[in-house]
Amino acid sequence: MFIIYSILDYGKTFKAIRLSKNYEQSKVSVGVLHQSSYSKFELGNIELTTKKFIDLLHNIEMSFEELEFIHHSYDYSSRNEIIYKFTNQKFLDETLLLEIIASFKAYLNEKEDRYIRDILTASKGLYELKKNKDFKKASYYAEQVWYRIQKSDTWYLSDIRLVNCILFLFPIDTALYIDQFAISQLDKYKKYDNCIKLKLPFKYNLVHLLLKEEQFVKAYNINEELILDFKEQKTYVQMALCFLRKGLLQEKLAIQDTKNFVVYAESIALLLEDEDLQKQLENEKLYLKELMNV
Template identity: 35%
Template sequence: MNNYGKTLKKIRVGKGFSQKYVSNNICTQGNFSKFELGENKDIKHSTLSEFLVRIETSYEEFRYIDNGYIMPLRDEIITNFYNQTYNNSENLLQLQRSCISFLKEFPDDNLINKIFIIIKSLTILANTNDFHSAKLLAEPIWTELSRRDDLYLSDIFLLNSILYIFPIETAVEMKKFAFRHIEKYKNFQNINRIKINFLINLSLLYLKNHDYHMALKQLENSIELCKIEKLFINLSICYIRKGICLNNLGHCGLYWQTKGMNMLEVLDEIELLSILETEIDKCSN
């Protein structure tokens, strides 16, 4: 918290709040003044949280401002990793470099170490399609998480990121396990996004196993959530795969494939469009 006092003062003054207002019924104005001057570094996190409520600033925004309006590297790694729509080799390489840079300074950060392992696993898969080697790297993470009585958001994100690496039976078990714990977060921000990613990843596994009925079931559930969250890239993927499923079930899926491809063109997602066109060709043979 070495710089937190200065950052708090910057925001407080910028918003026109007095020290008296911000510190009222939290601490003495004298102690608050010392905190702003960097003379009192023993402020509890709960006290800082109360200050932030007074200055109408979230902890995430506060840390962003404190870091010079730059997202801290750890947060950047986690955000970029969680927000991947598909495995782009260049993005994976950049994430790998960021992890290496961060772990040089903080080698014992468990979450970033797990993300680093998963990125290496996904890179192997993206470059060589070697599921066996990718699974060997990721399996200890699944083993550890499967023994937990409770999962939290970071655990659920990790599970989703390795789902695709495992056989369909294991992937289904992972999804059921994760969704039991996701239920606790049903009113939490953006929780539908993680559900969508699970369903989309599982649909691809079902497609690869030629189980088009189950793939379609995952996609229909995902489509409804994508519409609610207005996640148009994910929705495009679902439409294209829905078309693939319908074609293989003896129905005409061209409408859905075309709709999804047109959306990706509008969104300028050319690389993803190319990947899905290849997917269409493979599933048509």
């Protein structure tokens, strides 16, 4: 069952945080509202305006994201949990996609939510690709999401995360436009925490698209950039996948190298004792060999 919360529901959480910080009510409510009104808020007897709610957050030195996480017993809300599962998939997994689709449908039975509906549509497309290898039908679902997002002249982080997950389902010209526009939008977030981690997946998915379009030299060059980026970020799973691509691209382009980067990729999985990564590398190697005809 999905529960929809209002600001009213957060009063008890504010109280718990305030007491743990050894703050008096007057300390938290100062400059925002009378102490008596704040007391009623903690008891769940009054609603607050959004501005007052934000001002109170500042007074307890906390972001809304952290407050919400604490409010749900140090866990994600039901909505954020399924969004997190969707946007943080390392690999396409049929079982996980079916779980995500079921969760989104259950949520939408409780409350209409455009973003959740978009992710549900995207998930259906990814499932068609993984389960049935039906790229045409998968692209159909992606286009439904794109139909809404392309009308916006500004993309926010939720939009950017969503389109990145389905970037490789678009024709190359559309995908290149999405990639360039998304990165330009992310430039606004340079000072935002972990902005670079949002940019890199776009480049990673772009390499996949270029491989499909047989633009191997361009794919190789961007993959080289990604290896340096992931090395700097110390994200070794992504490095392993990029090493695999590099090794196969060198074979395709007849680039001589003393290092065998396919072996490098497999060695990372072995050293990390990551069986999921080993399996993914095996599947990816078979897929890329067929895609690149090597």
